[in-house]
Amino acid sequence: MARKKSSAQPKVDPAGAPPVSLKQLAEHLGLSPATISLVINASPVADSIPQRTKDRVMAAVEEFNYRPNFTARSLRQQRSFIIGVLVPEVSEGYAAMVMSGIEDHLLQEGYFYFVASHRHRPDLIEEYPALLLRRSVEGIIAVDTPVFRSKGIPVVAVSGRGGENGATNILLDHDKAAHLALQHLYDLGHRKIAVIKGQAFSSDTEVRWNAISRQAALIGIEIPPLLVGQLEGDSSSPELGYAVTRRLIDRGGQFTALFAFNDISAMGAIRALREAGRPVPQQVSVVGFDDIQSAAFQNPALTTIRQPLRKMGEIAAEILLGRIQSAGLFSKHVTVAPELIVRESTAAVRAKA
């Protein structure tokens, strides 16, 4: 305590100088840690502290580049400023897009997030929420992930089914989506429309299919079981769309248009159709879903239903933080609107030759 004196200009240290603690700073200033903490956090208790002292404190903070230790603060305040994000797989365009929106909002508000990809494995879907909880996340956003018991922290589900246990759901207006797609095809003269449903484990599958049935009936289109296929397998490659379309073709049902579960499967479907000698859009029109990046640059460019995925992520984050701040009432769900993007994979049905 008598020797260090020449270390008067700490400034920018090159690499490894350990950060200063509140106590050290206090000692340097001849004040107590309490005072400094109060000043730094602009606590109302600090109102009685004269500006002179406050300035002195702030100057020292600057000089030594003092930053409160986040872990210590977390422990004391019981706040981590971390939230957990559950997705099927980070590298899938759908989840990545939602995450992008989530991140945007969270970082802005001073939060960080942990990501965990469960790859639809039930054991991981069970395990990860608990693991996140143990890391004291303050809330969870579940993207396309089935329900789980949320022990005491708020949960927001993006296109998931969290209906029951207190989760807020961000979901697409599937009826509008179905209407946009079907009406578009109907207007082009299509009457025989095939549909590719999603995998059973995908939370959108059921609601979407129900919406399609409803809207088809309203418009006056009949969709016989023969023209309904379902994605199978848990990869996310276009291969699945290819396979189901092959089955659809082999089954022999006639159709002039196809409404795919997502853009990825639409890509596979287009290839299957082409190989079967039924080029898109000349003989069959195809409508995708999601409007992922590469949809616009397929050949033919994909007509699709755009989901505002980024926006959905942002909303999810915003609502979650809201629920964290005030643990009061909360809405059960928020609906966002889809949009029809017309490109080249749909065309008017050809007049009978």
Added chain:
Amino acid sequence: MARKKSSAQPKVDPAGAPPVSLKQLAEHLGLSPATISLVINASPVADSIPQRTKDRVMAAVEEFNYRPNFTARSLRQQRSFIIGVLVPEVSEGYAAMVMSGIEDHLLQEGYFYFVASHRHRPDLIEEYPALLLRRSVEGIIAVDTPVFRSKGIPVVAVSGRGGENGATNILLDHDKAAHLALQHLYDLGHRKIAVIKGQAFSSDTEVRWNAISRQAALIGIEIPPLLVGQLEGDSSSPELGYAVTRRLIDRGGQFTALFAFNDISAMGAIRALREAGRPVPQQVSVVGFDDIQSAAFQNPALTTIRQPLRKMGEIAAEILLGRIQSAGLFSKHVTVAPELIVRESTAAVRAKA
């Protein structure tokens, strides 16, 4: 302290029972927190504790579902078991794929990670590492992100340029990649080959271009400046590839093959060529780079150089954890091998009609 007695079966609490602390558990067992901590962590000091007591402790842990508070433990041990991941943008396929590999390894080893997307903004590239540091991450993985001062924690760069300041680099063998692509085209009879370079801010751009120049010379191909284009703009849509290919065509240089910087730009290029009446692969062959998911389902399916992105992420995580564990020597870089994936976008050059 005399009243609670009937709460003998805590079991699975429905929602909001606060977790028990070590102290409570200790009180319940009539032992000190120290003992329990030692038993739980199987500390060597606990060797002298009789099995009977250990069993009692473990039983109580089970009964009350006790889990040590992670924040408290972090504070005491000065370990967060968190690492930071810097990427240009989570929703880009390239980064997402690498992240997937990173996550895989990290979660296995009991770590979580924070993601921050800087979207190539210099201020964020400057700010985020500091922010992560403040959150006491134990290391940083930088994906396609230029260098920054890593204050005291290990850094691993995936296809970044961290050459100088003590980062380990995971990089592709670009010479091999260039050789694979060029030799493939050469073997198909191509001699006039155009190249699309990446944006200036992308760390791969320069090394890759140098490798291409080198390998072209070795094989005996000349690549005149007239046939070299560069991606411009910081979006990651195929639009950029489309634009640069248009410029290339307009400039009037003759070429029968095109080597794109990545699959995304290859998609744009193919469209530009098609619109200009030069179908792929009949008149021009195109080789992409990366082998992203949808590459196989383009029309024509993309011939491309596959980067083992997931694997690169895994390796990055593994090396980083290694460096965290033992802060000793470390390798400056690790090289991974690319692979040529031949599909439909390349074909033999047509005999002069």
Added chain:
DNA sequence: ATGGATTACTAAAACGATTTAATTGCGCCG
């Protein structure tokens, strides 16, 4: 019987903040 090992624990000090309830000194009023 004494002293050194061993056994079975525990007290208390960290870790680095935040926050509540004092404490001290001083001016001023009655």
Added chain:
DNA sequence: CGGCGCAATTAAATCGTTTTAGTAATCCAT
């Protein structure tokens, strides 16, 4: 001149662990 109130601080508890340095009791050998 006693005491009230205010201004400027601070002591100390707390958050929930981990870990070091003990301590007390028992055992065994001499």
